[in-house]
Amino acid sequence: MNWxxxxxxxxxxxxxxxEVNYGKENVVETDVLVIGGGVGGCRAAISARQHGxxxxxxxxxxxxxxxxxxxGVDHWxxxxxxxxxxxxxxxYSDIAMxxxxxxxxxxxxxxxxxxxxxxxxxxxxxxxQIRDEDDDFKDTMWRDEETKLLFAYDVDNKHCLRIYGNNxxxxxxxxxxxxxxxxxxxxxxTSLLTENGIxxxxxxxxxxxxxxxxxxxxxxxxxxxxATGGGGRLGSFAPDMTxxxxxxxxxxxxxxxxxxxxxxxxLVLMDSLSNxxxxxxxxxxxxxxxxxxxxxxVIDADGKVIPYANSKGELLTEERQIFQSSRPGENxxxxxxxxxxxxxxxDYGITNLDPxxxxxxxxxxxxxxxxDDFPGMDPESRKIIWNLMLAHEGKCRVPIFENMQHWxxxxxxxxxxxxVTDHPFVCAMVSWMGxxxxxxxxxxxxRAGGILTDWRLEASxxxxxxxxxxxxxxxxxxGEAHTTGRYCGRQAAxxxxxxxxxxxxxxxxxxxxxxxxxxxxxSGGDVGWRELNYAxxxxxxxxxxxxxxxxxxxxxxxxxxxxxxxxxxxxxANNPHELARVIECYRLMDLSNCYFEAAKARKCSSKLxxxxxxxxPEVDPPEWKKFLPVSQTEKGVNVRDLPCDYYLQAPYNxxxxxxxxxxxxxx
Amino acid sequence: xxxxxYPSMPDPCKVLEFDKEKCVGCNICVNSCPLDVMIPNFIKxxxxxxxxxxxxxxxxxxVQECPAGALTLIPPAxxxxxxxxKRKATGEEFRMGMLNPPAPNLNPPAGxxx
Numbered sequence: 001m002n003w004x005x006x007x008x009x010x011x012x013x014x015x016x017x018x019e020v021n022y023g024k025e026n027v028v029e030t031d032v033l034v035i036g037g038g039v040g041g042c043r044a045a046i047s048a049r050q051h052g053x054x055x056x057x058x059x060x061x062x063x064x065x066x067x068x069x070x071x072g073v074d075h076w077x078x079x080x081x082x083x084x085x086x087x088x089x090x091x092y093s094d095i096a097m098x099x100x101x102x103x104x105x106x107x108x109x110x111x112x113x114x115x116x117x118x119x120x121x122x123x124x125x126x127x128x129q130i131r132d133e134d135d136d137f138k139d140t141m142w143r144d145e146e147t148k149l150l151f152a153y154d155v156d157n158k159h160c161l162r163i164y165g166n167n168x169x170x171x172x173x174x175x176x177x178x179x180x181x182x183x184x185x186x187x188x189x190t191s192l193l194t195e196n197g198i199x200x201x202x203x204x205x206x207x208x209x210x211x212x213x214x215x216x217x218x219x220x221x222x223x224x225x226x227a228t229g230g231g232g233r234l235g236s237f238a239p240d241m242t243x244x245x246x247x248x249x250x251x252x253x254x255x256x257x258x259x260x261x262x263x264x265x266x267l268v269l270m271d272s273l274s275n276x277x278x279x280x281x282x283x284x285x286x287x288x289x290x291x292x293x294x295x296x297x298v299i300d301a302d303g304k305v306i307p308y309a310n311s312k313g314e315l316l317t318e319e320r321q322i323f324q325s326s327r328p329g330e331n332x333x334x335x336x337x338x339x340x341x342x343x344x345x346x347d348y349g350i351t352n353l354d355p356x357x358x359x360x361x362x363x364x365x366x367x368x369x370x371x372d373d374f375p376g377m378d379p380e381s382r383k384i385i386w387n388l389m390l391a392h393e394g395k396c397r398v399p400i401f402e403n404m405q406h407w408x409x410x411x412x413x414x415x416x417x418x419x420v421t422d423h424p425f426v427c428a429m430v431s432w433m434g435x436x437x438x439x440x441x442x443x444x445x446x447r448a449g450g451i452l453t454d455w456r457l458e459a460s461x462x463x464x465x466x467x468x469x470x471x472x473x474x475x476x477x478x479g480e481a482h483t484t485g486r487y488c489g490r491q492a493a494x495x496x497x498x499x500x501x502x503x504x505x506x507x508x509x510x511x512x513x514x515x516x517x518x519x520x521x522x523s524g525g526d527v528g529w530r531e532l533n534y535a536x537x538x539x540x541x542x543x544x545x546x547x548x549x550x551x552x553x554x555x556x557x558x559x560x561x562x563x564x565x566x567x568x569x570x571x572x573a574n575n576p577h578e579l580a581r582v583i584e585c586y587r588l589m590d591l592s593n594c595y596f597e598a599a600k601a602r603k604c605s606s607k608l609x610x611x612x613x614x615x616x617p618e619v620d621p622p623e624w625k626k627f628l629p630v631s632q633t634e635k636g637v638n639v640r641d642l643p644c645d646y647y648l649q650a651p652y653n654x655x656x657x658x659x660x661x662x663x664x665x666x667x
Numbered sequence: 668x669x670x671x672x673y674p675s676m677p678d679p680c681k682v683l684e685f686d687k688e689k690c691v692g693c694n695i696c697v698n699s700c701p702l703d704v705m706i707p708n709f710i711k712x713x714x715x716x717x718x719x720x721x722x723x724x725x726x727x728x729x730v731q732e733c734p735a736g737a738l739t740l741i742p743p744a745x746x747x748x749x750x751x752x753k754r755k756a757t758g759e760e761f762r763m764g765m766l767n768p769p770a771p772n773l774n775p776p777a778g779x780x781x
Contacts, residue, residue, distance in 0.1 A: 002681055006708070006716045007671055014716055017706045061701030065728035070701060129780050136777055164778035186703060211703060240678040240721045244746050249724035250702055282725065282742060285750045375755045383777065391776030398727020398740055401776060404750065406739075408761055408769035414752040577703060577719065 018212040030056040031496035033221035038067020040468030040481035041227030042172045047489030049179040056182040060251040064173040069478045073165035074393035075152040076479040078116035080159040087159040089113025099342040101608035102644035105474030119483040127171045129164035154333035155323040166392045188580035192263040197508035200264030203463040204502045214576035222496035228256030230470040237537040245280035253584040256471035258591040266460040266629035270598035272448035272609040287372040287418035292389045301367040311349035338476040370418040374411035386411045455663035457488035465492045519582040525572025529581040549615040601628040601639040677721035679743035685714035689737035696729035
């Protein structure tokens with residue numbers, strides 16, 4: 001029942017159901033602490049445990065379901081070493097770098113290529129179905145008859161797999177717990193502890209607040225893995241509208257980015273920004289031809305078929321061509337939804353609808369609304385989209401597949417209507433993202449910005465490791481989170497073996513407690529957490545938006561700091577749940593500083609990064625093709641230059657495989 | 668019946684429907700929600716109270732975890748009115764949340780794991 005129904009029924013307000021002890025300390029000691037219990041964090045925990053470490057996971061929600069990949073997945077990128085694949089890890093990494101103009105994570109993409117398939121095979125052992133065991137798709141173009149693997153995006157090169165991932169998170173969670181990983185749920189981690197409390201020194205633990213009890217947690221660890229979500233609530237905030245309309249939930253606040261920034265780690269590509277306006281529809285809830293829906297037959301209101309086009313814009317006549325690259329035999333389709341912008345070339349992009357669709361709709365040649373014509377498809381083509389992809393993709397089984405069928409939707413008879421929206425956008429992107437993008441999901445999720453790491457996926461400060469599509473810069477999506485988690489879990493375990501525990505400094509803990517409990521201990525607060533979040537988002541949108549200059553960016557830093565000291569200090573929390581939300585707002589303000597500093601550091605504009613400055617209008621001048629890692633030190637903000645292919649330069653080897661061989665294996 | 672004073676309710680107001688016949692108040696759903704939007708009911712055996720409806724992200728974890736099959740996810744009205752389909756043979760229109768819906772379609776998902 002709803003809260004107001006309870007009040008009407010009982011005539012009473014419900015008390016807070018959990019015992020509250022603000023500030024009461026709980027101390028946890030472990031070899032490896034994993035922050036964030038999504039798929040990346042759970043895989044890191046499993047692998048660290050398998051390599052002999054004691055492991056604790058601190059999760060904001062519940063590890064059985066939390067995280068962006070917590071509600072399922074339908075296809076797996078980067079399985080380039082599966083027995084059918086014609087793509088090599090070298091091709092995968094090099095092409096990712098090429099299509100993004102160098103602005104992605106070449107080392108992580110290579111690690112994903114080397115280990116993505118093994119990581120998936122382990123999931124199969126744990127209990128996730130990855131093959132067409134029931135022979136539903138026998139003798140179709142998507143299937144390899146020997147292995148029964150099913151392919152997405154590219155049926156020639158066979159490196160991206162369709163999987164039955166609805167149960168993936170419960171399966172990973174069960175495995176993790178069976179290995180004896182200690183799981184701490186409902187914890188909002190608030191800071192990293194560093195040696196002597198100094199920014200930039202070794203990470204030795206973390207602090208957190210429980211969102212039911214308000215109790216304080218001190219985690220002491222020899223190594224820490226960050227595996228958290230993106231900071232969407234900084235770029236746009238509309239909680240009443242967007243829980244439904246996004247793939248990112250309210251718990252994802254870029255906390256790992258912020259914790260690392262506050263501890264003195266270097267972040268890169270925080271100057272790669274996406275637009276963050278508009279409101280989305282529920283993911284996958286409407287007609288669509290992209291991603292999970294790719295290959296569906298699309299018609300207009302009069303039944304005219306809208307053809308697909310390859311990434312060069314050439315119209316396709318056969319169904320098989322939809323799942324081929326624009327130059328079969330020469331290149332491959334790298335895929336979609338893996339955090340890769342393709343500003344340099346779309347030659348490796350996926351197929352989508354006729355690019356002249358918008359013009360034809362405006363001229364009246366085609367008529368709105370458009371539909372996904374499921375009944376007009378072959379039974380296997382329909383089934384592989386609706387019963388496999390839609391029934392297994394994240395946030396689809398219950399809200400889309402079961403709910404729509406509950407209301408009678410029958411793909412054998414029914415056509416699903418598209419949003420009546422800006423159709424150039426429909427051609428280019430996933431249509432349910434609506435007018436522009438989903439507010440809560442976009443900034444720094446998957447696309448680019450995150451924590452800089454070396455070949456061990458260790459950050460620039462010792463003892464801090466990074467996994468997952470969000471915090472690990474330029475590293476992808478669901479499968480990539482598993483793979484980088486699994487990789488850096490074993491690296492963290494090795495680090496913990498070789499580094500003794502260090503006792504945290506009490507002063508650092510006390511300062512953190514003072515800040516965290518202000519909203520419940522200081523009386524007279526008159527600003528709610530949402531009002532604060534709206535305000536900080538407004539500052540960020542205005543001052544890190546489309547009119548960036550040095551002065552405006554500096555004003556943004558000043559406004560945010562003013563907001564923090566004024567309304568921020570007057571923000572109250574009625575219970576531990578709200579308290580955690582206020583703390584998240586504080587950390588989002590800290591995170592904004594990282595974005596502002598990264599934007600100040602890049603004194604040019606860049607089409608490749610979708611980054612434009614009014615005072616430095618020159619676009620992508622060659623001397624600015626580089627990463628600009630930003631970090632905080634005890635003396636202030638530090639920026640340096642780093643080549644985009646730093647992972648192939650000294651002290652590393654100039655060749656991908658040699659680096660992998662040197663760093664990936666521990667013995 | 669008393670009329671109480673309320674602040675405006677959050678939007679969406681109702682995100683979950685509990686089947687009172689089936690729900691035994693076990694609170695498994697409360698503890699499976701990553702966003703912690705529910706609290707246990709103070710009336711023993713009664714369905715949980717949805718306290719933070721606007722934080723629901725509609726993942727359906729609670730629905731999948733409910734051992735009694737007592738839960739239905741209710742998408743917000745702006746979504747119900749957007750998810751529209753048309754029967755190809757008859758031109759008849761349907762939508763999520765419509766009046767007098769057709770019988771549920773029991774077409775199962777592909778795959779053989781729970």
